[in-house]
Amino acid sequence: MDVLIVKPTAFGDVAQALAVVPALKRSGKVRRLDWVVDEDYSPLVRACPEVDAIIPFPRRQWRRSWPLRAVLRWGAELRRRRYDVVLDLQGLARSALMARVARGRRIGLASAREGASWAYQETVADGARHAVDRYAAAVARVMGADPGPWLKPLPLPEPVLPAGLEPGGYVVLHPYSLWETKLWPWERYAVLGRMLEGWKMVVIGEGPCFPLEVPGLVDLRGRMPLERLLPLLAHASALVGTDSGPAHVAALFGTPVVAVFGATDPERTGPRAPNARILTLDGLECRPCLSRRCRAEQPMACMAGVGVERVAEAVRASARRPAIR
Missing domain, CATH: 3.40.50.2000 (Glycogen Phosphorylase B;)
Structure with a gap:
């Protein structure tokens, strides 16, 4: 057929x-x-x-x-x-x-x-x-x-990575989305990067180029064609982001994913992989609103309510270390 x-x-x-x-x-x-x-x-x-x-x-x-x-x-x-x-x-x-x-x-x-x-x-x-x-x-x-x-993960592409990166030795941060209601506060990525010792931090994505003060940060924002992005995601120790394309692609290769969800419903669109961890703020009647704009009295409480320490713990628990594969 x-x-x-x-x-x-x-x-x-x-x-x-x-x-x-x-x-x-x-x-x-x-x-x-x-x-x-x-x-x-x-x-x-x-x-x-x-x-x-x-x-x-x-x-x-x-x-x-x-x-x-x-x-x-x-x-x-x-x-x-x-x-x-x-x-x-x-x-x-x-x-x-x-x-x-x-x-x-x-x-x-x-x-x-x-x-x-x-x-x-x-x-x-x-x-x-x-x-x-x-x-x-x-x-x-x-x-x-x-x-x-x-069903199984896609085969890993060759680890053609930017200079200074080794398979399993870095965590990818993807703080961007076309929906403002999917955005975790950007300054928290910097705090998270400083908390996660043992990995290099790599930031990717397209959008406003806000400052991220993280020692040794590899900033690849706006500079990653898809051919180069795929091996970067496939060989990462983990990806931290939201409901976004890179999170789903990373999960497709078997890379651990920590995703913060607010407006969208992880039961419908969450990264589907055994090692994907989806973090939400429970107890809010307004989520998931499935809306691009937040109309709540406390704007973006669903995303702001997910703390940095909680995300860091999820990364430490799920990320793989160098030489695992």
Whole structure:
């Protein structure tokens, strides 16, 4: 059986899909596995040996306009191969159109939005559950079996790391998010870095470049293309951050993750890995609000209420040391 996965975006969502989709090939039930993905995230999907071919979607180029000739050429490439199954894990109008253009039996999630279900010949009841479980339900429909026995971390890439870093000898800090309600107070990352002895601290991400006074800090903010970010996350001793793409990618490689959650629901989108630790402030009626803006009387109490010592303890308990692998 030949299968096409349609899951173009976003960074963390693609990572969560990669947690289960490779089971199709590992089970021996699928002969060929191709993937439609935003070209910016192609290196992540390419890191999965079970994926045979990538069809990159030029989202950045077409953000403002869709040049007709280029779109037709891209659609022709999408239709070039016939698949037994076209599985849309995005569930939006654009991905549904991609699935409709491709050739094969079209399957989508029942939770699809923007009228996407018009393109599907079958839908999978995915319900209100974790994203990985929703994708697993779709994969189970295709393979006719529970994908659980074939789930495992992605293989580690070669440890091509910035100068001065050794595998397992550093902790990655990712203090950024597009949602302001996902942000842990930035000054706490500096306190945390000074508390964690024995590891170098590496900070990554894109956004306001606030000061982090941490001895020996390796500041890679705004300077990490995805090809270099993947080995950095894969060989870290741990990652500390929030509900963000790097946290999900780190978990995908088996890297311990300590994630602070506030507005979003870890039962739906938390990093899925045995060594992932998700910290929340219990007792707040307003969380998870699933909102980009905080409207509480005490703004951002859900994030500010998670103390530095608590995060440090979680890192010490879960992080791996140099030479562990």
